[in-house]
Amino acid sequence: MNCEELLTRLTDYSEGAADADLCAAIERHLRECTNCEGVRADLERLSRLCRTCDPPRLPDDARADIERLLRGDPR
Amino acid sequence: MVDAPLRDALAHLLRDEGDRLFGLALRVTRDPDLARDAVQSAFAAALASADGFRGDAALSTWLYRITYNKAVDALRARAREVPLPEDDEPLDAPGLAHAPSPWADPERALDGRRLRAELEAALIELTPLQRAVFDLREVEGLPTSEVATRLGLGEGAVRAQLHRARLRLRARLGSRSAKEER
CATH class of the missing domain: 1.10.10.10 (Winged helix-like DNA-binding domain superfamily/Winged helix DNA-binding domain)
Known part of the structure; x- marks a missing residue:
């Protein structure tokens, strides 16, 4: 497996969608290629960063508007 | 006439999923006003399409999909963004x-x-x-x-x-x- 092939399959690998042979080939390449291993590690860090984002909240007035809509109340 | 079970199911979804639906719309539009409009439009569309829903799971799935579609529609309508890369653009x-x-x-x-x-x-x-x-x-x-x-x-x-x-x-x-x- 070369770098280009690996870089197109990294998410298949991290999402558990790669079969055993592909996983083995990816892991072999990652052990030998510091650049690709660096990209893999960065994508993992990116995922972790996202998990720390504050979730947005539906504004109260929008929620109240939808509640009125669901009750069938006129505005 | 919309049946009470559908109204109740949507009210539960608003309570349980409202923030996440807004989060999805906000991420797509990157505009809080467009995002809230998309969520409101999605609930209105669900209410207007009383047929075909059997249980909260199907309704929840549909609401996410319609919220996404409404958010994209809102983006297109306002045309605020410069042309974006296409989804199927070759990946370098x-x-x-x-x-x-x-x-x-x-x-x-x-x-x-x-x-x-x-x-x-x-x-x-x-x-x-x-x-x-x-x-x-x-x-x-x-x-x-x-x-x-x-x-x-x-x-x-x-x-x-x-x-x-x-x-x-x-x-x-x-x-x-x-x-x-x-």
């Missing part, structure tokens, strides 16, 4: 991977608030679909299969869009880091 994975690591600078790597702000700004690089996939998978943490169901995509398509989103964001964050160091 090696080219994107050449960008420096966003975490190369130790000081920056430890500044989570700054990185999160830069991440939000970098989302402009993505297509609306990539932002939706990225939000549901990476921010909400839903499994790929659930993201696929909620957006009406195949799982392979979700992984493809997610991969594009991840590589583009890494490249954008890394390029920004490199510019600041100069």
Whole structure:
């Protein structure tokens, strides 16, 4: 497996969608290629960063508007 | 006339999923006003389409899909964004991977608030679909299969869009880091 092939399959690998042979080939390449291993590690860090984002909240007035809509109340 | 069980089911969904639906719409539109309009329109559409819903799970899935569609419609209507890259644009994975690591600078790597702000700004690089996939998978943490169901995509398509989103964001964050160091 070369770098280009690996870089197109990294998410298949991290999402558990790669079969055993592909996983083995990816892991072999990652052990030998510091650049690709660096990209893999960065994508993992990116995922972790996202998990720390504050979730947005539906504004109260929008929620109240939808509640009125669901009750069938006129505005 | 809309039946009471549907109204009740939608009220429960508003309570349980309202923030997440808004989060999805906000990620796609990057505009709070457009996002709230998209969520409101999605609930109105659900209420107007009383047929065909059997249980909260189907309704929830449909609401996510229609919220995404409403958000994209709102974006198109307002036409605020410059043309975005197409979802099926060829992926230059090696080219994107050449960008420096966003975490190369130790000081920056430890500044989570700054990185999160830069991440939000970098989302402009993505297509609306990539932002939706990225939000549901990476921010909400839903499994790929659930993201696929909620957006009406195949799982392979979700992984493809997610991969594009991840590589583009890494490249954008890394390029920004490199510019600041100069």
